[in-house]
Amino acid sequence: MPPVFSHGDLRLYLLNLLDEGPRHGYDIMQALSDRTGGTYTPSAGTIYPRLAKLEEEGLVTKSVDGRKTVYAITPAGHAEVESRSGELEGIEAGLADSVRLIADEVRGSMREAMKSLRADLAAAAQDERGTTKTATDAPPYPYDDARAASREQLHRAEALVAEFRGRIRGDLRAHVARGGQLADSIVDELETALDSAGRALSRALRG
The missing domain is CATH 1.20.58 (Methane Monooxygenase Hydroxylase; Chain G, domain 1)
Known part of the structure; x- marks a missing residue:
């Protein structure tokens, strides 16, 4: 089965998830698994480095809530999601195809x-x-x-x-x-x- 996310798509999809609301790391991984029908269950080693990169770019912020680190999108991150809405539609269509295949x-x-x-x-x-x-x-x-x-x-x-x-x-x-x-x-x-x-x-x- 081909990769669920093409090069760069995962980064944009992470921003899209955070644009829906703040999430902690496990919630992000669970959301990715749910929305791909179980075809893609990312590891912490895949997600956290990308979140750190988004934070460096000023697109995401993080805060500590008890034992959890919560990530939230910034205005710059929201602007990128808005400007790339067409790409997101294509990603969503690909995820739907993966679920149908399963x-x-x-x-x-x-x-x-x-x-x-x-x-x-x-x-x-x-x-x-x-x-x-x-x-x-x-x-x-x-x-x-x-x-x-x-x-x-x-x-x-x-x-x-x-x-x-x-x-x-x-x-x-x-x-x-x-x-x-x-x-x-x-x-x-x-x-x-x-x-x-x-x-x-x-x-x-x-x-």
Whole structure:
């Protein structure tokens, strides 16, 4: 994925954030993560030197509020933001594209996971149909063996469902923790896919 901010864009975007109101360093880093949908989470080593440079240029001031250092834009900094509003619009458009890309990747990952789950469930159902038919035609002892095989397949299916649940839950939690947006449409798509997989499994089990 290409860099979220091109050369010089981060400096201008920092000024834009401070033009909205004073912020302390962590708040600035969190705002950058939130507004890029988690695609860019800067470190203190990236942000503070740039804030210090802006202070040297007279575009930003800092003050101490308890244990926090609060940064505020100066009139000169505000004037630069105003004069470069067109550039800021382009940066904002780029950030929106990054967020959409992340959302597309999440949806694609979910679709692939659901395909894999449906295939695994269908295979488990096919195995169960096969073992059940064998058990019906076989003498009592092989029938018991078939039931044992079915129980093994049941454990396998349960493990697959649990693994899928854990993977999807982890992906969703990590996405939100990075500041990513979780739209209603994504959750709706997950609900529809799970419902479809459940119906497919029911049909397969009925034979």
